[in-house]
C-alpha cells in the first residue's frame with residue numbers, strides 16, 4: 001500500500017458518486033476532444049495554407065499555362081522572398097482510372113516554399129541532383145511499395161513523351177513526411193527540367209508560381225503589383241493568397257467555433273460545480289478520518305495533497321478516458337469516405353490533447369483546492385469529536 | 388537511580404469559549420508522568436480526561452501553562468513540527484477504533500508508516516510484526532466490518548505501535564468492548580508497557596482497565612482529586628509498584644500531582 005492506494009480507498013468508498021462524477025467528466029472531455037478536433041480539422045485547410053504564400057496563375061484559369069519567362073520577372077519584384085513553380089503532370093501509375101496528384105516542379109526551390117514537407121538534407125540533395133529523380137510522399141510510397149533507388153515508370157494522361165508513349169522513367173530518390181498529420185503525403189514530384197525537355201507539347205511554359213513574401217502585410221500590394229505587371233500581355237495573371245481559397249469557408253466556421261466554445265464552456269462550468277460540490281461532500285463525510293490522520297502525524301501539506309490528488313486523479317483519469325473515446329470515435333469517422341471528403345484529416349490533434357490536459361489539471365486544481373484547504377485546516381480535536 | 392520524567396505538566400489550564408462565556412475545563416493542573424509508566428486517568432464524564440490526553444498528544448493547545456516532553460516545550464512549535472513529533476513518538480488508540488473502513492487490517496496498520504521513508508518490504512515487515520504482537524496475523528486481509536470490536540481495537544493498537552513510538556495515548560480503549568475482549572486488549576497494553584517499555588497513558592472509566600495501570604489519577608471538576616499507585620493483581624507490577632511506593636519519600640519519581648489544582 002502507498003499513498004496512491006489510500007487515494008483509491010477513498011474513491012472506492014462511494015462508488016456510485018465516483019462513477020457519476022467520472023461519467024460527467026468523461027462525457028465532457030469526449031465532447032471536447034471530438035468537437036475540438038472536428039473544428040480544427042475544418043480549419044486546418046486554411047491554417048496549412050500559409051498566409052504569406054501567394055499563388056500566381058493564369059487569369060483565365062489555373063489549367064492555362066504561364067510563360068517560363070515570368071519566373072524571373074516576378075522573382076525580382078520587391079517584397080518577394082522565395083519563388084517556385086509547378087506544373088500539373090496529370091499523373092497515374094499503371095491504372096489510368098486512378099489519377100494521382102503529381103507535379104513537375106523546380107527541385108531547387110520547391111521545398112523551401114513548402115516547408116511542411118520534411119525529408120533529410122541528404123535525400124533532398126539526392127533528389128535535386130538526380131535529373132530523373134522523383135520525390136514522393138510517404139503515403140504514396142507505402143501504397144505502391146516504392147523504395148529509394150527504385151526505377152519506375154509514371155504515366156501522364158495529359159502529356160506525351162518525345163520517344164513515344166505517355167510513360168516517364170523515373171528514379172525514386174526521395175520520400176518525404178508531413179510536418180504534421182494534416183500534410184498531404186500522397187503526392188509525387190518530378191523535375192520540371194526533365195519533364196519540359198522530354199514532353200512533346202507545352203513548350204516553354206509552367207503551370208503556376210508559388211511565392212513567399214518578405215512580409216505578409218505587403219501581400220495585398222504585391223498581389224496587385226504582379227497582376228498589374230502582366231496586364232494586357234498575352235498571359236494575364238491572377239494572384240491570390242492560398243488562404244483566400246478557404247476564406248469564405250472559414251468565415252462560416254467562425255460562428256460554428258463560437259457555438260462550440262459556448263457549449264463547452266457551459267458544460268465545463270456545470271461540471272466544475274458538480275464535481276467541486278461532491279469533492280467537498282466527501283471531505284465533510286470524512287472529517288473524523290482526517291482528524292485521525294492528523295492525530296497519527298499527517299501534516300497539513302500531506303492532508304492537502306491527499307485531497308487534491310483525489311480531485312486530480314478524478315479529472316485526469318476520466319478526462320483521459322473521454323479523450324481516448326473521442327480518439328476512437330474520430331478515427332472511425334475519419335474512415336467514412338463522405339466525411340473524408342469534407343474533413344480530410346480528422347484526428348485528435350496534439351494541440352487538442354494538450355489543451356484538454358490543461359483543462360483537466362485546472363478542473364482538478366479548482367475543484368480540489370478548496371476542499372483540500374478545508375481538510376488541511378480542520379481542527380484535529382474538533383474533527384475527532386465528530387461522530 | 389531516579390526515573391526519567393517524560394512529561395511535566397505545569398500549571399496547565401484549558402477553557403473553551405461557549406457563546407460569550409469562557410468555560411474552564413481545568414486550570415493550574417500539575418503532574419509529572421515518568422518514562423515507562425502505565426497511567427490510568429479516571430473521572431466522571433466531562434471532567435476533561437480526553438482534553439488532557441489531547442493536550443499531552445499535542446493535538447490541542449493549552450489555554451495557559453505548559454507541558455514539557457523530556458524537558459522541552461512542544462506546544463509552541465509549528466504544527467508541522469508537532470505532526471512530525473507525533474508521527475515519531477506518539478501512538479493514539481481511540482474508544483471507537485477509528486479505523487479506515489475500506490482498508491484491510493494490514494492497510495490500517497500501515498497508515499502511519501506512509502509518513503516514513505521506508506520501502507514496501509520494510510513497511511510490510513513492520514506491519515506483520517505489529518499484527519503478530521496483537522495476535523491478528525491471520526486477519527490481516529480483513530476489513531473492519533469483517534471483525535469483532537475486540538479485533539478492531541487490537542488492529543487500532545497495532546496501528547498505534549507500528550511506528551515504534553515511545554508513548555501510547557489511549558482514550559477509553561475498552562469502552563466499547565465486553566469484559567473478555569477488553570482483557571485481551573489490556574493484556575496487550577500491559578505487554579507493551581512491560582516488555583517494550585512503552586509509556587502508556589490511558590483514559591478509562593473501567594475499573595478493570597484501571598487495574599492494569601501502575602498509577603491512577605482521578606480528575607473531577609477540573610482537579611486531580613485522587614492519585615494512587617495501583618496494587619495490581621499482577622505480581623510483577625505489584626513488586627515494581629511497591630518499590631516505587633517505598634521510594635516515594637526520597638524521590639519524587641512517580642506521580643507528583645500534588646493536590647493537582649488550585650481552583
Ligand SMILES: Nc1ncnc2c1ncn2[C@@H]1O[C@H](COP(=O)(O)OP(=O)(O)OP(=O)(O)O)[C@@H](O)[C@H]1O
Pocket residue numbers: 382403404405412430431432433434435436437438439
Ligand atoms: N471544542 C469544545 N468546545 C466546547 N466545549 C468543549 C470542547 N471540547 C470539550 N468541551 C467540553 O469540555 C468538557 C471536557 O470534555 P472531555 O471530552 O475532555 O471530557 P471527558 O472527561 O473525556 O468526558 P467523557 O468521559 O464523556 O469522554 C466537556 O464539558 C465538554 O463539553
Ligand SMILES: [Mg+2]
Pocket residue numbers: 436437438558
Ligand atoms: Mg472523553
